[in-house]
Amino acid sequence: MSLSVEDPASAGSEPERPSIIGGSTRFVPGQSHDRITVVNGKVQLGQRLKDLWTNRDLLILLTRTELKVKYKESVLGYVWSMLNPALVLGIYYMIFKVISRTPQPHFAIWLFCGLLVWNLFNNAAMGSTGVVVGKAGIIKKVAFPRELLALSTVGVALVLFVIQLCVLVVFLVGFQLTPDWKALALLPLAFVALVVFTSAVSIFLSAVNVYLRDTQHLTEVLLMAWFWATPIVYPYGQVADHLAKYHLTWIYLANPIAPIAMSFQRAIYGQTSYVSAKNNPAHVSTPLLPTASLDKYAIILAVVLVVSMGLFLLSLIAFGRLEGNFAEEL
Amino acid sequence: MSTAIEVRDICKQFRLYNEKHTSLKERVIHGGKMPYTPFWALRDVSVDIMQGETFGILGRNGCGKSTLLKCVAGILKPTSGEIRVRGSLAAMLELGAGFQPDLSGRDNIFLNGSLLGLPRAEIEKRFDDIVAFAELEEFIDNQVKFYSSGMYVRLGFAVAVNVEPDVLLVDEVLAVGDANFQRKCLDHVKRFQREGRTIVVVSHATEVIRQNCKRVMVMNHGKVITVDDPGEGIRVFLADLLGVGTLEGSESGGIKGNVFAIGTVQAEHGGSGNRMHLYPGESLTVTADLDSLAAVPNAMATIAIHDDANELVFASDPDDSMCAIDVPEGGGIVRFFFPEVPLLDGTYSVSVGVRSATDTAIYDWKDQVTKFEVANPGRSTGRVRLPLDVSFRLRSTGTTGEVPVVGAAFGPLAGWEESTA
Numbered sequence: 001m002s003l004s005v006e007d008p009a010s011a012g013s014e015p016e017r018p019s020i021i022g023g024s025t026r027f028v029p030g031q032s033h034d035r036i037t038v039v040n041g042k043v044q045l046g047q048r049l050k051d052l053w054t055n056r057d058l059l060i061l062l063t064r065t066e067l068k069v070k071y072k073e074s075v076l077g078y079v080w081s082m083l084n085p086a087l088v089l090g091i092y093y094m095i096f097k098v099i100s101r102t103p104q105p106h107f108a109i110w111l112f113c114g115l116l117v118w119n120l121f122n123n124a125a126m127g128s129t130g131v132v133v134g135k136a137g138i139i140k141k142v143a144f145p146r147e148l149l150a151l152s153t154v155g156v157a158l159v160l161f162v163i164q165l166c167v168l169v170v171f172l173v174g175f176q177l178t179p180d181w182k183a184l185a186l187l188p189l190a191f192v193a194l195v196v197f198t199s200a201v202s203i204f205l206s207a208v209n210v211y212l213r214d215t216q217h218l219t220e221v222l223l224m225a226w227f228w229a230t231p232i233v234y235p236y237g238q239v240a241d242h243l244a245k246y247h248l249t250w251i252y253l254a255n256p257i258a259p260i261a262m263s264f265q266r267a268i269y270g271q272t273s274y275v276s277a278k279n280n281p282a283h284v285s286t287p288l289l290p291t292a293s294l295d296k297y298a299i300i301l302a303v304v305l306v307v308s309m310g311l312f313l314l315s316l317i318a319f320g321r322l323e324g325n326f327a328e329e330l
Numbered sequence: 331m332s333t334a335i336e337v338r339d340i341c342k343q344f345r346l347y348n349e350k351h352t353s354l355k356e357r358v359i360h361g362g363k364m365p366y367t368p369f370w371a372l373r374d375v376s377v378d379i380m381q382g383e384t385f386g387i388l389g390r391n392g393c394g395k396s397t398l399l400k401c402v403a404g405i406l407k408p409t410s411g412e413i414r415v416r417g418s419l420a421a422m423l424e425l426g427a428g429f430q431p432d433l434s435g436r437d438n439i440f441l442n443g444s445l446l447g448l449p450r451a452e453i454e455k456r457f458d459d460i461v462a463f464a465e466l467e468e469f470i471d472n473q474v475k476f477y478s479s480g481m482y483v484r485l486g487f488a489v490a491v492n493v494e495p496d497v498l499l500v501d502e503v504l505a506v507g508d509a510n511f512q513r514k515c516l517d518h519v520k521r522f523q524r525e526g527r528t529i530v531v532v533s534h535a536t537e538v539i540r541q542n543c544k545r546v547m548v549m550n551h552g553k554v555i556t557v558d559d560p561g562e563g564i565r566v567f568l569a570d571l572l573g574v575g576t577l578e579g580s581e582s583g584g585i586k587g588n589v590f591a592i593g594t595v596q597a598e599h600g601g602s603g604n605r606m607h608l609y610p611g612e613s614l615t616v617t618a619d620l621d622s623l624a625a626v627p628n629a630m631a632t633i634a635i636h637d638d639a640n641e642l643v644f645a646s647d648p649d650d651s652m653c654a655i656d657v658p659e660g661g662g663i664v665r666f667f668f669p670e671v672p673l674l675d676g677t678y679s680v681s682v683g684v685r686s687a688t689d690t691a692i693y694d695w696k697d698q699v700t701k702f703e704v705a706n707p708g709r710s711t712g713r714v715r716l717p718l719d720v721s722f723r724l725r726s727t728g729t730t731g732e733v734p735v736v737g738a739a740f741g742p743l744a745g746w747e748e749s750t751a
Contacts, residue, residue: 039404068437
């Protein structure tokens with residue numbers, strides 16, 4: 001049986017295209033076929049880096065999405081986001097300034113410099129552990145560079161970083177404390193190193209948490225230890241001698257956050273030591289930071305940046321290997 | 331014509347864990363060992379899907395068809411082998427696209443469109459069309475978590491088709507939504523076909539494949555069984571894979587505390603060859619062994635046929651004198667002969683009974699005692715192959731009579747001019 005009677009009205013004319021929604025792109029076969037997507041079991045590091053770059057718009061959108069879900073894009077929402085860091089700052093200030101009576105001047109600014117660095121790292125790392133699992137719905141349905149999910153938590157942390165930085169500037173003006181203008185040149189380098197290192201850690205943690213779901217809780221504890229192993233609340237100058245005595249200086253400084261935090265303190269807080277007026281008849285100065293030249297700071301930061309870039313590539317490889325079964329594991 | 335999708339020796343192994351340890355704690359407790367059984371969801375699958383082709387993948391649940399689709403979409407990575415996809419690709423997998431439940435429909439359209447690779451400006455341009463297509467004007471600013479499953483799927487499909495991909499992968503989603511939405515989806519699929527886009531449809535519903543696809547790949551246990559035109563592919567699928575189409579016989583325990591019993595019932599098709607299914611229009615013979623300890627005069631043999639949804643397709647007229655049989659002592663064989671079975675695809679079960687012609691007594695009734703399978707090699711769909719004759723004539727009321735025109739041989743415009751002149 002063959003049924004091939006056509007409607008006379010349309011048979012002679014061009015085949016009609018009803019209900020073209022959108023309608024802007026008329027499909028031309030072969031036109032967009034220059035793009036070839038290859039799916040195989042390999043990691044394809046170069047392709048990954050390229051995909052990350054071409055999808056940077058998506059990264060911004062994912063970050064905005066994340067912010068929208070968290071803070072509903074309202075001013076009060078962002079004020080709320082400052083509550084936690086403000087409380088942390090307040091608590092440490094209370095303990096060290098009011099209870100332990102540290103004689104360090106402008107202790108709040110000192111704390112803020114370190115916490116600024118730490119909060120960026122901490123927020124991104126904590127957020128990234130749950131992000132792949134939390135976005136299971138998307139991962140199971142759409143193919144896209146999934147590292148972007150981890151990077152979007154870095155993006156969120158960056159937005160909060162900028163807000164905190166603004167608050168810090170207000171603090172500086174309020175306390176009438178001038179940063180070390182020359183040392184401020186260190187900040188861009190320190191900042192880039194921080195972002196690259198944070199991204200590497202976030203990408204790695206986001207993938208591992210899919211397979212080991214308690215990574216989230218372990219990370220929490222590890223981050224607490226890491227925090228106290230970094231000179232944020234206490235100055236490096238206070239531990240330097242002890243570290244040198246036990247030959248631990250390099251192990252201590254192998255923590256990339258330490259030199260980054262110290263650079264921030266060096267630049268914004270501006271002082272490498274202070275002379276306490278209390279119980280200090282000989283006017284002995286208390287060291288806060290290494291008195292090394294800014295060049296030396298810069299060299300150390302450059303080393304941190306290079307190492308962080310290496311870690312970033314390694315984390316991409318690890319992510320690529322673990323990613324293959326995400327859709328099944330989630 | 332170039333290939334749109336090249337699948338080369340794809341293997342995909344899943345690990346079936348007896349007990350899955352998803353935390354470090356559990357791994358440490360169990361010494362890091364996780365015994366698993368390797369399961370090959372795909373084994374050396376190779377296929378070329380041509381550009382502009384609508385390609386069906388047919389198979390039972392768990393045959394690997396969805397896994398293959400996910401590999402093509404790049405959602406799963408194959409264990410070995412390589413897939414090359416030319417052009418942009420959008421996938422509609424199972425229930426809708428990946429949405430963020432906390433976001434509004436509006437935000438999800440932007441997110442999903444971006445994930446599918448559409449620039450923001452382009453999404454803004456198509457936004458209203460997407461919303462209109464999904465019929466979600468009122469709810470577009472509500473959070474997606476409050477959507478019904480139908481709304482969710484409609485939105486997913488609306489985004490996917492509006493991305494205007496070169497290659498569209500569809501997994502069992504054409505069956506969602508109400509009739510109106512289904513029609514819209516099919517319109518879109520048809521438009522994509524006309525425009526020369528490549529569509530891959532995965533289904534275990536033979537009708538969807540038969541109606542839409544140019545070629546079909548049949549899969550079983552992760553392997554390709556055949557790549558063929560839909561009629562033949564579906565036949566292979568039904569005959570070889572479902573294991574149906576066996577014109578099976580049934581054993582019966584003979585007489586049980588009764589004087590009369592129906593024994594073995596068998597169905598045979600009248601066609602040639604030893605295939606296990608019959609084609610539409612072939613004859614069917616059902617034979618039933620009757621065992622009787624006494625002579626049973628005035629008996630009536632009845633037969634009923636049910637489809638796989640247990641709907642009655644046919645039951646013989648209980649008062650038809652043709653069905654009257656006289657069973658002597660010792661019994662015999664009753665034979666039902668259907669000269670032509672006009673049924674289309676499906677599995678049909680046969681029930682046989684013998685009852686009294688004079689009162690309502692039922693001597694024996696074997697409910698759905700045997701089955702037969704019909705496999706349709708053509709492309710017509712539905713339940714019954716109705717006899718059909720198509721002809722065409724011009725509207726001229728002239729007396730020259732009807733001019734039957736077959737196929738594309740007729741010239742409609744010329745005909746219209748003539749008739750209006």
